[in-house]
Amino acid sequence: MPDSGLMPEPSLTVPETMRAWVLGGPDEMRLTEKPVPVPGRGEVLIRIDAVAICATDLEIIHYGTPALVDGEPPFNKDFTIGHEYMGTVAALGPGVDEVAVGQRVTVEVHAGCGQCKRCRQGMYTSCHNYGQRAKGHRANGFTTDGGFAEYAVNHVNTIIPVPDRMTDEEATLVVTAGTSMYGLTELGGLVAGESCVVSGPGAIGLLAVAVARSLGAYPVILTGTRESRLEIGRKLGATHTVNVREADTVEAVRAIVGDKGADYVIECAGTEAAINDAIRMTNRGGKVCLAGFPHDMATVDLPHVVKNNIYLYGIRGEGRSATHRAMQLMADRRFDATLIHTHTFALQDLPEALRHARERVDDAIKVVVKARGAAALCQEAAE
Incomplete structure (x- = not known):
């Protein structure tokens, strides 16, 4: 069968209700029963x-943040979170002929309203109508129901076919790779041969290493505190790694790329501390992507930024169709994203899966929840 993402089943029976986890x-x-959503036009x-x-x-x-349900915090709204999901097309809304029932797909998170200034510019993750469903905005798992359930509705613009040879687990990682790709896109597009540091x-961060190296960056330097993670980074393409517990980060990076500093830094x-290190290891006229979510206000060395004409970029999500480009790299086996998949749980075991992710049990990186066939899979892994 051609590598189309089509499954052998020509049609799927859709139940009236489904299991879904909701945020109290x-x-x-809380695990509950919810009606299976019905796709509308273009969904x-x-x-x-x-x-x-x-x-x-x-x-x-x-x-609660950054989720927003009808303009309010997401608590006690019968709201289902989860946004890095894949699955099988079960039904098509009116006007949809771009995909077929039975096709394996993964998804982007955001579908902008399509009418505001930012959406018209292709910046749908910065939609001015964020959270306003009446305007057509959707961000599944953030403003509209997401993937910790058995079914979800997505706008057709967010659908990405999954190759036959790609596993379900790997397909869930496309959004993560797409976020890394989006960061590099917003930096202006990586030029082969430019130096890149990932903090x-x-x-x-690990998939940013993979994407940067796949696009020809050299050297690609990964900094961090855990040797096990740095080792994965090397397998994903990092040409150098720096353990920040053992060396001064900025000095170590400059020793590799030269005193002038790195061209790109993805923080x-x-x-x-990491933000300021990123600024100080960047060369004059270089670019820093702020991909991490700070919890608190930060004191940043802005005089150094201004004096050295350094550009700072904040990103939100996986915009400008970066997931489609990331999928192509993954489908072409330019890197092995499954290296960051560490644990799998069944849907009913979501609380334990969340604990593994939150507490980094057994150095968990990406924990995947299977809505279908997970019990047998987990039993097999245990044996």
């Missing part, structure tokens, strides 16, 4: 097969 109060998740119903846990999911569960070997740690 802070740190409270697709997806039977969710797998969903990965993102650090932002943990933020939403505890703090923080979490999921986004994924989100701490004040």
